[in-house]
Every structure is written in structure tokens, then in C-alpha cells.
Amino acid sequence: MTTYHPSMARAWRAARVDNAMVQSRTARVRTRSIKTTTKDHLLRLALSMVDLTTLEGQDTPDKVRSLVVKAKRPFIEMPELPSCAAVCVYPAMVPYAREALDTHFQERRVGLASVATGFPSGQIPLNLKVAETRFAVEHGATEVDMVIDRGAFLSGDDERVFNEIVTIKDACGAARLKVIFETGELGTLDNVAAVSRLAIAAGADFIKTSTGKISPAATLPVTLVMLEAIREHYLATGHMVGMKPAGGIRDAKLALHNLVLVAETLGSDWMTNEWFRFGASSLANDLLFQLARRDDGGKHYVSPRRFSVE
Amino acid sequence: MQERPELKLSGALDLAPALESHKVKVPEHCGHYIDGALRLGKPETYFSNLNPSTGMPLGTVAAADEEEVDQAVKAARAAFPGWSGLSGLERGKYLFRIARRMQERERDLAVVETIDNGKPIRETRDIDVPLAAGHFFYYAGWADKLEYASGGKPVRPLGVAGQIVPWNFPILMLAWKLAPALATGNTCVIKPAETTPLSAMLLAEILDEVGLPKGVVNIVNGPGTTGAAIVNHPDIDKISFTGSTPVGRMIMKSIAGSGKKATMELGGKSANIVFADAALDQAVEGVVTGIFMNQGHVCCAGSRLLVEESIKDEFLARLKRRILTLKIGDPLDKNTDIGAINSPKQFATVQRYIKLGVEEGGTLWQGAACDAPDEGFWVLPTLLTDVHPSDTVVREEIFGPVLSVLTFRTPDEAVQKANNSEYGLAAGVWSEKTSKLFSVAHRLNAGVIWVNGYNMFDPASPFGGMRHSGFGREGGVAGLWPYMEVVR
Numbered sequence: 159m160t161t162y163h164p165s166m167a168r169a170w171r172a173a174r175v176d177n178a179m180v181q182s183r184t185a186r187v188r189t190r191s192i193k194t195t196t197k198d199h200l201l202r203l204a205l206s207m208v209d210l211t212t213l214e215g216q217d218t219p220d221k222v223r224s225l226v227v228k229a230k231r232p233f234i235e236m237p238e239l240p241s242c243a244a245v246c247v248y249p250a251m252v253p254y255a256r257e258a259l260d261t262h263f264q265e266r267r268v269g270l271a272s273v274a275t276g277f278p279s280g281q282i283p284l285n286l287k288v289a290e291t292r293f294a295v296e297h298g299a300t301e302v303d304m305v306i307d308r309g310a311f312l313s314g315d316d317e318r319v320f321n322e323i324v325t326i327k328d329a330c331g332a333a334r335l336k337v338i339f340e341t342g343e344l345g346t347l348d349n350v351a352a353v354s355r356l357a358i359a360a361g362a363d364f365i366k367t368s369t370g371k372i373s374p375a376a377t378l379p380v381t382l383v384m385l386e387a388i389r390e391h392y393l394a395t396g397h398m399v400g401m402k403p404a405g406g407i408r409d410a411k412l413a414l415h416n417l418v419l420v421a422e423t424l425g426s427d428w429m430t431n432e433w434f435r436f437g438a439s440s441l442a443n444d445l446l447f448q449l450a451r452r453d454d455g456g457k458h459y460v461s462p463r464r465f466s467v468e
Numbered sequence: 469m470q471e472r473p474e475l476k477l478s479g480a481l482d483l484a485p486a487l488e489s490h491k492v493k494v495p496e497h498c499g500h501y502i503d504g505a506l507r508l509g510k511p512e513t514y515f516s517n518l519n520p521s522t523g524m525p526l527g528t529v530a531a532a533d534e535e536e537v538d539q540a541v542k543a544a545r546a547a548f549p550g551w552s553g554l555s556g557l558e559r560g561k562y563l564f565r566i567a568r569r570m571q572e573r574e575r576d577l578a579v580v581e582t583i584d585n586g587k588p589i590r591e592t593r594d595i596d597v598p599l600a601a602g603h604f605f606y607y608a609g610w611a612d613k614l615e616y617a618s619g620g621k622p623v624r625p626l627g628v629a630g631q632i633v634p635w636n637f638p639i640l641m642l643a644w645k646l647a648p649a650l651a652t653g654n655t656c657v658i659k660p661a662e663t664t665p666l667s668a669m670l671l672a673e674i675l676d677e678v679g680l681p682k683g684v685v686n687i688v689n690g691p692g693t694t695g696a697a698i699v700n701h702p703d704i705d706k707i708s709f710t711g712s713t714p715v716g717r718m719i720m721k722s723i724a725g726s727g728k729k730a731t732m733e734l735g736g737k738s739a740n741i742v743f744a745d746a747a748l749d750q751a752v753e754g755v756v757t758g759i760f761m762n763q764g765h766v767c768c769a770g771s772r773l774l775v776e777e778s779i780k781d782e783f784l785a786r787l788k789r790r791i792l793t794l795k796i797g798d799p800l801d802k803n804t805d806i807g808a809i810n811s812p813k814q815f816a817t818v819q820r821y822i823k824l825g826v827e828e829g830g831t832l833w834q835g836a837a838c839d840a841p842d843e844g845f846w847v848l849p850t851l852l853t854d855v856h857p858s859d860t861v862v863r864e865e866i867f868g869p870v871l872s873v874l875t876f877r878t879p880d881e882a883v884q885k886a887n888n889s890e891y892g893l894a895a896g897v898w899s900e901k902t903s904k905l906f907s908v909a910h911r912l913n914a915g916v917i918w919v920n921g922y923n924m925f926d927p928a929s930p931f932g933g934m935r936h937s938g939f940g941r942e943g944g945v946a947g948l949w950p951y952m953e954v955v956r
Binding site for chain 1: 472473474475476477479480481482483484485486590594745746747748749750751753754757785793802803900920921
């Protein structure tokens, strides 16, 4: 297990970001014009990167089953489209999701991600966070999306945040660990840069912007700063870390610009759902809308009612 | 030893062509706009204008001779009493209308400018044209408030201004010169560059459309001889020139003792200083903008990178990675980052400097996300390392996408090297330590200093150089002063 040392925290906190130029860089990415073959390719790629998510108090086993079917075969009229990367649910829904995943379209592989550690606030004791993680993994979660203790990070207690991640990573076993920062609560890009380095050092397989419960969530500037942390780590160690912007990416255009940012920051190795995900619920339907429209030759209006709503 | 991990950036995203679809009619011939009327010019003076991204002819351009320049100056002189006699409020309304009309025709202007100049549509659309309209908006507001620019004293215009603009920002430079001159009540004879006459023809249409009184703005096309005719005309009161230092020097010699006032915005060899405590990824962005914007055809281009020795290798690695994502090619493609070199002549100049840099001991590195097209004039983003302060490529302005890389160890050395230039147009400083930024910025001898940024322009911000980069300011309240005088 990785151990914490105060000198590590000093290095993380020394990461430097310049707001104005980050904004200017991402504004430039927003001017990339994605057309024809590139658009076809990226829309499909983006669909394959979606962690189709439902994280509501009103979630029911049935709703989760529908979500699974949708993730496996997003649009019945276009069976050649790829499946989503995973479904993402609350721990209590993991057993139902597992059952549905094993029942429907068995030839299509879709991951099962469970949020854990007192999502979305992270305000429960560590032993319960561990227990929650174990529950999810034991019931078939292949990925765990944990939240960090933002209060501890903002108060400067990097050791606590680090050790929690290490502990949860251990509880995950073979499941991949995504660490959620809730960047909307961190306030500055400097904090985003620091916590990204912290989480990567603690063993995060993925770093993830937000829970989707707080706004702003996955803005391009935040995503860029996190991608730069991943890049720095990879170039220093050769070890890849994944990225998951989540929350606020509702339309295909923004999703595609996220992919441009990934391609121009990390290169082609990250252009796969093994290393890049979108945490989203409504994005999938906008991607399908665009794909169906292009499939029609763009001649007709495509009714949003052609797509199921989960 | 294990190989160092590297990212697969070049070609990571194969962007399909996204050509600007807006169709414009490119005028087949550019004549002159004198006394509110378009003229064809004298056929024996016609020369051809090339599309730099294809090398194919775009049409013909007339060159105004002394007689035609004289007619333009006479028209401007005749319009002067009426124009300067208007209230500032009325002049401001005209400027405001020009600005609005430029906005309405922004796509026409952007496309024409890109075809003519070779710079990417991304830049003309997002930078040149909006900024050009912005200058007219800004000076529209000043026109009835001129005493506030002169400490409360009454002011008057100088008379007829002769203005000569370069080819690197054709429409933007027209706006930089015309807007303050008109706001203060002067009338103008302006000459676009010989390789980029098209957007000025669109501007003439716009001036017509807004009903600007005839003769207030006269546009004469042609090469340096036309410029000389303007400079030497006895009835010109003020020369405003943007271009190379040698030509600026010639102009100053020829107007010496004539009583003509002058503003010179000349060349540069500006330093971009990156300290080890800068936000490096963002500094990379600033260096890229600084030297590769508009293919480096920018007088204030950050063409000398001064990087702290301890981070040189790491910083250059980051810079190269970013360069490998820049798309070079068809300027009308909305995804193009690096367009074409403006003319065969400039292409030859840039190539000559690159060769010279290598001959003098420099190490050459060139890169981009894709190959350059076969036809037209293209230079990949270029780095020259292992160069020294005495090398030609460190001392002379190249006016191309060529970055000379030097190192320093202390702030004192950085300042000394940055100031070790005949020029003094601009400089950039990058650090996250504010006290260092301030102390270094105040010791740099240049007209424009950017702190944690580069090539950031605003109509409200004065622009201009010192030493061989010229004198006088354009933009901001300071941009009014060269066009008016206090009534004693």
C-alpha cells in the first residue's frame, strides 16, 4: 500500500495553473469544427464512453433494469451502434443491475459502476465507506466511483484524503476505482490541480470531476487541468490514469469538444472507453439523436420521442 | 534503460475538412476609392494579386501614381472643413455606423481576408474582424469627448492624414488607423499593402453604405512607390505608418524638415520570458499564441523565447507536444491553426533565415499535426535551439513562424537578454510569483508588456513601440493624441 508523506502534499499543492490561459485554451477547443466522417466517428466513440447513470432517490429495480438494456443496446433501430461503457447506480441497486446485465444481450459487455463512500457528500465514517464499497463489489460492481472528503481537502488535511483513497482502493479489490473530486466545491483550478495529483498518487484508476449534484460540474477548464495532471503523471511514470468528466455534459457538441481536448492533451491512447468516460444521463439520447439524424441523411426531423427515456 | 513514455499526439484526431461555406464575390480588380467613387486606375500599372494558399492569381490591382495620389489628397483636403466642422457627436455616429456595418458583414470580411492574406479563418473570424469593428466602436465613443483626452484643453485635428498599412492584419490595421483619425476630425488617404488589397475594397463598400461624406476616406492601392507619393505629398499633415523598420527609416528621412507629424509602428524581436515558477502548460499556450498566431506575421510576435535554464528541456518538450496538435493547411478550413505564408517573397525570406539559423549553429525542429499542402507557401512551426544572442536569427526580425530559444539563469540575466535588441515593441513575462512579475515587467524596454499572456489586444489598450520599433501609440486614449493638437 502507498504511504503518505508530507513532502508529497507540498508537491501536489505546488502545482501551478493560470486561469486566464486555461480559459483561452478551452475556448479555442470550442472552435474546433467537427464534421462528416470525424463527427460520425466521434459520436459513436462518445456513446461507447458513456457511463449511463441514474442516481436518484426515486430509483427502482425496474428503472435500473431499463437502464441496463439501454446501455447494452442504446437504440433498437441502429443495432450496429456500440454499447455504453457502463451503468452507474447506487450500491443498493447493484444487485439488480448485476442480474440484468447478466441476463440481457450477454454478448455485449457493459461495466457496472457503483457510487460509494457516502455519495454524494462523503459525510459518513470511514468504516461505513469501506463497508459500502465492499457491498458494491461483492454484489458485482466492476467499478467504484468514490467521493473524496472535500472538507478535509479544503482544510488542508491531505493525509486524510489520501489515506481514505488508499483504503477504498484496497477495498475495491479488482474493481477499478474512480475518485470524484466535486470540483464545483473546490473553488479554484489550483485546488483541482492539487487534488488530481493527490488522487493519482493514492492509486486512483480514474479521476472524475463531479457527482452531478453540484453546479458547476464538468467544465472544460476543470477537465483540462485534470488531463494535464494525468499527462504529467504518465510522462513521469508511464502509468496511465483514466478521466471521467461527469455532470453538465448534456449535448453531443460539448461531449465531442471534450474528446478534442483529450486527443490534443493526451493523444490517441486515451481515445477509448478504457481510459475516458462521460458520466451522464441525458447525453446518451442527444448522441443518439445526432446519430439517427445522420443515419437518415440529415433530411428529416428526428423526434426525440424515438428514443427511450430511462 | 526503459524508453521514456511519450504521447501519441500527432494525428490523434483526424479532423475532416470543415470549410467555411460562406460565399463571397472576390473583386476581380482592385482600383482606388477616391472622393467617394471607385476608379479602375491606370491599366499600365496593373499587377496581379495571389492567393497565398494556392499560389493562384486572385485578380489584378492598380497602382496609384503621383497624379492619382494627388487627386486623393485633394479630395481629402476638400472634405476636411466639412468633416472637421461636424460636431463630435455627428462624427461619432458615422464611426458607430461603420462599426455596425462591419459587424453585419463580418463573414464577408473574414472570408475575403483569409483568401487574400492566407491566415486561418479562425483568426479572421474571431480576432481580426471583431477587433477591427471594436476599434470603430471605441473611437466612436471618443469623438465628442476629445477635451477629456487633452486635459480639458480645446483641440483640433491635424488635417489630412496619409496612412500606410501592412499585409499582416489588413482590415485590422485599416481600422487602427482610420478610427482615431476620423474621430478626431482628420480626413484620410490610406494605402493597403500591395499583396492584400481585398478587404479595403469591402471597406470602401461599407463606407458607401453608411453614407460617409465623400473624400473623408480615400483608398489608393499600390506598392512602395504609391506609399512614397503619399509620404512626399506636400499637402499631407500627418503620416502614420505600420511596416518594417527600414521603410520606416526611409519615411522619416523623407519627411524630415517638412513639418509633417508621424507615427511609426515598426518591426520587433520581442522576448517571451518563462520563469521556472510559471504555470508551464499555460505558458506553452502563450508561447504558441505569441509566435504561431498568423504564421508569426505579427510585428509584436514573441519570437525570442527566454526560458529559465533549469526547465529548458521540460518546457521545450511541452511546447513540442502542443505544436504537434496544430493543424497546418487550407486557411478556409475552420480547424486550421497555421495558414499560409503571405507571399512568395516572404516565404523566401523565412526560408533564408531558417537556413541561416542552422548555418550559424542552431538546431532546427519543425512539427505540426499534419503535413503542409503541396501548393502554396507553407512553413511548419519552427524552433531554433542552441542559438546565441549574437546570432542573426536572434537579432533580426524574421516575420515567420520561427521561434529562437535562449536560456537564462536569473531575473537580471533575463532582463538583460530581453533588452538586448535594437527593437522594443513587446515582451511577455510568465511566473506565478507576482513580485517577480512586477519587478521584471517594469525593467523591460518595450512598449507593450504582457504578464502571463501574449498577443492580447483590446481597442482600449494603447499599442506601440520604442527604439527601432517606432513611436506613437494606436488604441486607447493615447491613440487619439497623434491625430490632434491643442489649440493655443
